[in-house]
Amino acid sequence: MKAPLLQVDQLRVQLPSPRGTVHAVRDASFTVAQGEMLAVVGESGCGKSVTAQALMNLLPPAAEVSAAAALFDGQPLLVGHYPRGMAMVFQNPMATFNPVLTVGYQIAEPLRVLHGYTRHDAEREAVRLLERMQVRDAAQKAHRYAHEFSGGMLQRAAIAMALACKPLLLLADEPTTALDVSTQHEVMQLLAELRSEQQLGILFITHDLGLVERHANRVAVMYAGQIIETAATSNVISTPQHPYTQALLAALPAHNRGKRLYSLEGSPPDLRQPPPACAFTARCPQAMAHCSTQSPPVMADSQHARCWLHAGDLCDD
């Protein structure tokens, strides 16, 4: 089998804070293949964005990032500079663009700087990228500023800017959360097309399992800095193994018409002092006595759920 585009083993990120070190990512391992969309799903504060920022080398210098192995397109990653071939799209497109430069100029910039385009060629290519992202009147729009765009259109321009880096892997950090549902769907559709056209790998971060149901190949569910379940999207949706994944699904209205929505009480644990064993124990409706004292093994079956419920008789008591 061909090596995956991105392979990360036991990624660990520690962020210093005034009140103690935050263990933001704790031994997360995942892969993204060419042309694949891996969705990273979880609540706010579970380490999803920090994972992406660590890959992009966007964390502050004081952050401690380490991994047992981190390879991107055969090259070592996390070596202290921005990785070529990777581009990122953020949640708020308005904050992505410089307000005093035209959108077209900013899309052309990586083409000139990274790929040696002349100014003229870069501008022409920027318009083409905007057209590819279905921005109407792209030639005129390229001369406009970010505040003259609507949110959905500007997010598509932000993806065009990311594509100007000619990436093999796109990191998308909640790119649709701030958008309308209909616009959300258009953006997801465009990402799906890029995946099949250019064999672009996509790491898609979201808190909404429903959103990725139709578009992601695989899902990694993240909780308290750990990946607690990872499997093919259809398996995660139809037979979620980890109680946390089950809770995320039970909160979706589309899956629970006519039933009371399940709302998970409480919030993820403080990652300055992460719980010693399973981090979900405190909120888990099915928690058992040993859950808070012994870490569950990572199951080697197809779904890799990190939970004692699926560990059979491996437990000591």
Next chain:
Amino acid sequence: MTELLRVSGLCKSFGDSRVLDDIHLVVQRGEIVGLAGESGSGKSTLARCITGLHTYDSGSVHFDGRLLPRRFSAADFRAQARHVQMIFQDPLSSLNPRLTIADILCEPLRLNSALPRDEQLALATGWLQRMGLPADTLSRYPHAFSGGQLQRIGIARALINQPQLLVCDEPISALDVSVQAQIVNLLLDLREELGLTLLFIGHDPAMLAYLCDRIVTMDKGRIADG
């Protein structure tokens, strides 16, 4: 069921662009009506006309059989605030950062009744419990809370004077999916207990279908169906 809100032939323009065009909408007491539509379709503007935050060009709004003025005076706002309240998408920006939660919750009581402070605080504590928030919430400031907690504080403030109609302008769009479920369950329980009527603006069709008795879709300032 009896009629609580009737909007007839409401039109509004900002400059040359017409944002609301001949809107007719009736909401029955105890009903949850969803207002759907894309950004810019006029949902929020309509909600603001109903609550007196915007004036409008023509048409009328009746609440509980009374015709509401097109332009609210300070006295109208005060009178209507007992009956209609609103919650917003961004709960942090709708709470005053320099007031404690106790002051935020007691303010509507102070303006509308002569309750002594300790009884106001008792009421506020009761509402916080009802919202599932810890007791020490009262002495803290808005920045100390998460988005879901702030939205619940916003709901407590809106309901503390027991209004009949709660207008919700995308109150869950900015929240995590699991927190969205908490807020939606809470709103359904409150309807059950208090007979509250809700006008709920949202853009997620699945969530609207789950929560609402009836959905009205707006498109370019007009009502498309419903």
